[in-house]
Amino acid sequence: MALPKINPTHTKAWTKLQKHFDSIKDVHMTQWFSENKNRATDMTIKWRDFYVDYSKNRMDAKTMDLLLELAEETQLKAAIEKQFQGDVINETEGREVLHTALRSPITSKIMVDGEDIIPEIHEAKAKIKAFTDDVVEGKRKGFTNKAFTDIVNIGIGGSDLGPAMVVEALQYYKNQLTTHFVSNVDGDHVNEVLKKLNPETTLFVIVSKTFTTQETLSNANTIKDWFLKSASKGDIAKHFVAVSTNIENVKGFGIDESNIFPMWNWVGGRFSLWSAVGLSISLAVGYDNFDKLLAGAHEMDEHFKIEDFKTNIPVVLALIGIWYTNFFESESEAVIGYSQYLNQFATYLQQANMESNGKSVDRNGDKVTYQTGNIVWGEPGTNSQHAFFQLIHQGTKLIPADFIGFAKSLHGNKDHQDKLMSNFIAQTEALLNGKSREEVISEFKAQDTSEAAIQQLTPFKIFKGNKPTNTLLIDQLTPESLGKLVALYEHKIFVQGVIWNVYSYDQFGVELGKQLATKILKELNTTDQLADHDSSTLNLLAYYKQLT
Numbered sequence: 001m002a003l004p005k006i007n008p009t010h011t012k013a014w015t016k017l018q019k020h021f022d023s024i025k026d027v028h029m030t031q032w033f034s035e036n037k038n039r040a041t042d043m044t045i046k047w048r049d050f051y052v053d054y055s056k057n058r059m060d061a062k063t064m065d066l067l068l069e070l071a072e073e074t075q076l077k078a079a080i081e082k083q084f085q086g087d088v089i090n091e092t093e094g095r096e097v098l099h100t101a102l103r104s105p106i107t108s109k110i111m112v113d114g115e116d117i118i119p120e121i122h123e124a125k126a127k128i129k130a131f132t133d134d135v136v137e138g139k140r141k142g143f144t145n146k147a148f149t150d151i152v153n154i155g156i157g158g159s160d161l162g163p164a165m166v167v168e169a170l171q172y173y174k175n176q177l178t179t180h181f182v183s184n185v186d187g188d189h190v191n192e193v194l195k196k197l198n199p200e201t202t203l204f205v206i207v208s209k210t211f212t213t214q215e216t217l218s219n220a221n222t223i224k225d226w227f228l229k230s231a232s233k234g235d236i237a238k239h240f241v242a243v244s245t246n247i248e249n250v251k252g253f254g255i256d257e258s259n260i261f262p263m264w265n266w267v268g269g270r271f272s273l274w275s276a277v278g279l280s281i282s283l284a285v286g287y288d289n290f291d292k293l294l295a296g297a298h299e300m301d302e303h304f305k306i307e308d309f310k311t312n313i314p315v316v317l318a319l320i321g322i323w324y325t326n327f328f329e330s331e332s333e334a335v336i337g338y339s340q341y342l343n344q345f346a347t348y349l350q351q352a353n354m355e356s357n358g359k360s361v362d363r364n365g366d367k368v369t370y371q372t373g374n375i376v377w378g379e380p381g382t383n384s385q386h387a388f389f390q391l392i393h394q395g396t397k398l399i400p401a402d403f404i405g406f407a408k409s410l411h412g413n414k415d416h417q418d419k420l421m422s423n424f425i426a427q428t429e430a431l432l433n434g435k436s437r438e439e440v441i442s443e444f445k446a447q448d449t450s451e452a453a454i455q456q457l458t459p460f461k462i463f464k465g466n467k468p469t470n471t472l473l474i475d476q477l478t479p480e481s482l483g484k485l486v487a488l489y490e491h492k493i494f495v496q497g498v499i500w501n502v503y504s505y506d507q508f509g510v511e512l513g514k515q516l517a518t519k520i521l522k523e524l525n526t527t528d529q530l531a532d533h534d535s536s537t538l539n540l541l542a543y544y545k546q547l548t
């Protein structure tokens with residue numbers, strides 16, 4: 001059964017939210033904190049190793065009640081059930097959306113086209129485990145009988161960003177293998193990676209659900225040519241494996257059928273790191289850690305499925321996001337991980353979020369009349385404090401931010417960890433409270449600043465505060481907690497897509513540019529007159545051709 005097709009702005013809750021927004025939009029959060037001493041406790045969800053404090057948001061208890069009404073009126077509960085049980089909720093592509101099945105235990109049962117998919121998922125996991133163990137233990141060898149030292153993941157989008165983000169995030173758990181990622185069709189990318197490699201000891205994992213993606217195939221072919229300068233065709237079987245649904249194309253590339261890991265149409269690329277698309281994760285940190293990542297995600301799935309919406313972390317964070325996007329009309333949200341390990345987390349989330357909910361036609365096929373799909377961006381703290389925080393603190397835009405931190409550091413350097421976490425806590429406090437005129441003046445006075453200087457400088461030193469943040473404090477960065485965190489954001493995206501009444505699991509918007517690039521590529525190598533373009537494009541083509 002398909003997802004409901006309810007225009008959120010036609011619900012009673014939406015009208016009530018609009019009215020409520022008008023009455024509280026100018027309230028400073030500090031007022032609510034002084035009126036309700038229990039505000040932080042009331043607005044904190046403690047679940048397993050997650051502490052999620054959403055009290056520093058421009059909302060009160062009534063806001064959340066109305067948002068929960070919105071979730072009810074848009075039939076979120078039923079939508080969640082439909083997703084988990086394998087209904088064809090990706091209607092525009094005629095597919096189920098079952099990345100959650102990839103992390104379900106062997107005892108579960110999920111039917112697709114009349115067949116339980118759990119056995120084949122676990123068969124694929126067994127293949128990932130056996131392969132990983134052989135490579136990590138040095139039993140599987142290259143064409144000169146040497147153990148592998150380097151792994152190269154060749155893929156783009158969902159076939160790159162998830163694995164790359166996780167491998168970096170879990171580098172503390174890494175084994176002796178060095179992992180590389182080649183994604184961009186820019187030949188300088190692949191050449192820079194190849195410079196570091198020895199063909200005798202490198203294993204290449206080509207990841208492409210479709211096995212038709214220009215970037216991935218170009219990189220794979222360039223790498224194969226490079227490899228064949230040192231080895232023979234028969235050696236490809238030892239050094240190249242693929243993850244794909246397109247068996248014919250993979251075989252055509254020259255990869256042995258036994259070296260193909262399965263992918264399924266019911267897994268979207270940007271939600272696929274839990275499948276064999278995550279093979280490079282398994283190789284980098286070992287299968288047990290990969291399995292723990294999946295187990296953590298499964299725990300979050302259960303929380304999302306079962307927990308009352310009021311204390312359901314993905315639901316609450318999604319509703320808060322809708323509050324800012326559709327009522328405060330904020331255009332972006334920042335995600336700041338206070339951990340260098342989360343360096344690529346925002347980049348990963350950009351695809352997951354923006355490719356999913358960057359839609360302007362609703363599930364009825366009508367143009368939406370409200371905002372959908374936020375812009376997601378961010379960099380780790382504390383680096384980001386010294387880069388773009390000025391704009392968040394004192395700029396004109398409202399930028400809600402998620403602060404993600406881990407209480408215990410992995411290397412256990414208390415001095416650094418306390419400094420890091422004091423910044424983590426201080427920033428959300430500063431964003432909440434700001435600094436008043438009175439505080440600025442008394443600070444100046446304490447420094448014996450002249451009256452004239454006080455008069456002149458005070459306006460620039462005032463911070464309005466009232467800038468919203470969510471704090472996600474997690475005990476420690478482990479494969480399990482990372483799995484929970486990623487699944488949390490996946491579900492947040494789903495909830496928002498359901499409420500915005502859009503199809504979150506297609507991505508037709510990326511097609512047009514690809515089609516035109518194919519056409520332009522041909523034109524770059526012809527002397528024929530080019531006509532079918534606007535004048536800007538024609539000039540660019542001519543100028544480029546003249547230079548190359």
Ligand code: F6P
Pocket residue numbers: 156157158159207208209210211212213216269270355507510
């Ligand atoms: O960017 C479009 C897209 O289709 C993504 O959704 C996908 O993750 C990526 O391209 C790569 O696709 P494939 O795995 O088929 O090479």
